Amino acid sequence: MRLIAIEEHILPPFVRDAWDTAPPPHDPVSAFADGGENGRRLADLGEGRIALMDEQGVDVQVLSLTTPGLHNLSPGVAVEMAQRVNDLIAETCTRHPERFQGLAAIPTPDPDAAPRELERAVRDLGLKGALLCGRTRERHLDHPDLRPLLAKAAELRVPVFIHPQTPLAEVRAANYTGIGETADLALAAFGLGWHYEAGLQWNRLVAAGVFDQLPDLQIILGHWGEVVLFYLERTAAVFERALDLKHPLSHYARHNLYVTGSGMWSDTYLQRCLDIVGAERLLFSTDFPYQYKEGGQPRRFLEQVSLDDEARRGFAHGNWDRLTRDIG
Numbered sequence: 534m535r536l537i538a539i540e541e542h543i544l545p546p547f548v549r550d551a552w553d554t555a556p557p558p559h560d561p562v563s564a565f566a567d568g569g570e571n572g573r574r575l576a577d578l579g580e581g582r583i584a585l586m587d588e589q590g591v592d593v594q595v596l597s598l599t600t601p602g603l604h605n606l607s608p609g610v611a612v613e614m615a616q617r618v619n620d621l622i623a624e625t626c627t628r629h630p631e632r633f634q635g636l637a638a639i640p641t642p643d644p645d646a647a648p649r650e651l652e653r654a655v656r657d658l659g660l661k662g663a664l665l666c667g668r669t670r671e672r673h674l675d676h677p678d679l680r681p682l683l684a685k686a687a688e689l690r691v692p693v694f695i696h697p698q699t700p701l702a703e704v705r706a707a708n709y710t711g712i713g714e715t716a717d718l719a720l721a722a723f724g725l726g727w728h729y730e731a732g733l734q735w736n737r738l739v740a741a742g743v744f745d746q747l748p749d750l751q752i753i754l755g756h757w758g759e760v761v762l763f764y765l766e767r768t769a770a771v772f773e774r775a776l777d778l779k780h781p782l783s784h785y786a787r788h789n790l791y792v793t794g795s796g797m798w799s800d801t802y803l804q805r806c807l808d809i810v811g812a813e814r815l816l817f818s819t820d821f822p823y824q825y826k827e828g829g830q831p832r833r834f835l836e837q838v839s840l841d842d843e844a845r846r847g848f849a850h851g852n853w854d855r856l857t858r859d860i861g
Contacts, residue, residue: 536835537634537850540694540755540795540818541594544575545621548562548598551606551614558702560601562722567599574822575599578625582821583632590832595853596622597636597664600727601698604641604669611640613855615650623658634857635660638693644678648685655689661754661857662691667699668733674734675741678778683743687750688786692791694753695734699726710785725760732761735790736768744780751856755795755818757802762792762809791816791851791856796824798834812844816853 544567551723552559558767567575578596586594598618603611622635637654639647654660663686665674672678676697686693699722700709709721719725735754744750754762763766767783780788792806794815807815819831835849 534835535592535850536832537593537817537853538589538698538819538821538831539595539753539793539853540589540822541591541596541818541821542599543596543622544599545579545610545616546570546576548603548614551603551610552601553786555606555610558605560605560699560715560830561718563599563601563701566722574825576732578621578633579628583629585821585825586632588827588829589825590759590829592836593625593632593634593850594821595636596625597694597696598638600666600696602641603638604666604698606640606642608640608643610641612646612650613647614620614638615640616653619650619654619658619660622660623654626757636662636664639663639665639682641665641672641679641682644681647679647682650691650831651685651691653684654690655860657828661860662693664694664696664698667730668698668701668715671701674714675737677741680746682745683738683747683750687747688840689860690749692751692753692856694706694755695731695753696775697723697731697759697760700730702727716814719752728756728759731755731761735759736761739778739785740776740784741773742776744785745753748788749786750789751791752789753791753793753816755820756797757794757799757806758792758809760788762786762806765809786810787814790814793818796831798818798830800838803840805837807840807844809855811857812840813847813852815844815848817850837845 603614626633637660670693705721710717791814796819
């Protein structure tokens with residue numbers, strides 16, 4: 534069965550250099566998460582990456598720039614980096630059309646350039662959507678400056694993947710300190726803070742009425758819904774009392790949201806998401822290279838997970854194929 538993994542990351546050296554020279558604050562996680570073997574695998578867009586895909590049983594990787602993307606760069610640098618990253622992803626897909634697809638990096642620090650670059654990446658380069666790392670410094674995704682970008686995604690009929698980003702320094706100081714330097718940062722990032730950050734963006738889009746304004750906009754959340762889906766009933770009750778939305782929260786989950794596991798091989802989490810969004814909105818991913826382990830676990834999880842044959846095919850490739858079929 535063809536297996537498409539949709540959250541598979543890259544980090545070109547020129548983006549790493551741009552991060553290093555960007556104005557502070559800098560994301561503190563990349564310094565250790567993107568070094569060593571991870572760094573080599575992030576930069577490899579050729580035979581080494583393909584060999585690891587084969588070992589995992591993955592037929593296609595959908596490539597995307599790793600967190601924090603271009604969100605913390607100056608506007609001019611972000612535009613230049615977006616063009617270079619997207620050209621590089623497109624070139625990689627052209628070299629290996631059966632093995633790679635791509636999600637665009639977007640220069641969100643320049644709100645005017647962001648929708649233009651998304652359109653170029655989709656119409657001219659053939660990329661399948663965009664990956665955004667939540668906030669652009671202090672601006673959340675529901676900020677009015679970013680509404681034209683979301684409208685462009687809806688117009689082009691391409692999905693927007695909301696990926697985690699490390700919380701702002703003041704949030705880390707208030708909520709994620711006092712245990713120990715390493716534990717503090719881990720808790721603020723992949724331990725919990727990342728996932729609250731990404732899930733918050735989804736809830737804010739709903740609460741701000743973005744899906745009422747843009748009913749065709751499709752969002753992807755990783756890590757089985759970034760925590761917030763598991764509190765859906767509680768949040769829905771609050772939204773119904775406090776907000777004037779056209780639909781209940783469950784409607785937006787069923788009509789505007791796809792979820793993927795990001796290399797978290799949990800049948801229990803998958804079943805919870807299945808109940809919330811439905812089988813046709815489950816997508817496969819390995820979160821390469823961060824969750825890579827020898828032994829072919831991605832393919833084994835697909836084969837063993839508690840889904841019927843139709844849902845398994847959708848999870849493996851069919852849902853992604855359908856989502857991206859009519860882009861542009």
